[in-house]
Amino acid sequence: AYAQKWLKDYPRFGFDIISSKRVKVGQEVGYLIDMINNDSSKQLRQVLFVKGSNAVSLTCRDDISKFANTLKSCNEIIKTFQW
Numbered sequence: 815a816y817a818q819k820w821l822k823d824y825p826r827f828g829f830d831i832i833s834s835k836r837v838k839v840g841q842e843v844g845y846l847i848d849m850i851n852n853d854s855s856k857q858l859r860q861v862l863f864v865k866g867s868n869a870v871s872l873t874c875r876d877d878i879s880k881f882a883n884t885l886k887s888c889n890e891i892i893k894t895f896q897w
Contacts, residue, residue, distance in 0.1 A: 817845035817862045828853050837861065839895050850878060857881040859888050865897055 817834070824831055824847070832848040844863045850856070857878045863870045872895060874888035 842897055861892050
């Protein structure tokens, strides 16, 4: 529910949401958001984790043309997240 509230704000900042879904990373449940900012030609992957009143955002960003390569490294980093 927390991440769903954030999704409404992304377009106001120039981001087009490509996909969004719940994901499990180790023992943690997070919310993955893939987005593009066409003005800057950047693509991002963001994973949000919420525990109690704290939130953590892991974000990877690169040029749209290079993002497929960046995504491999990004996913490896995300897999190591522990809270």
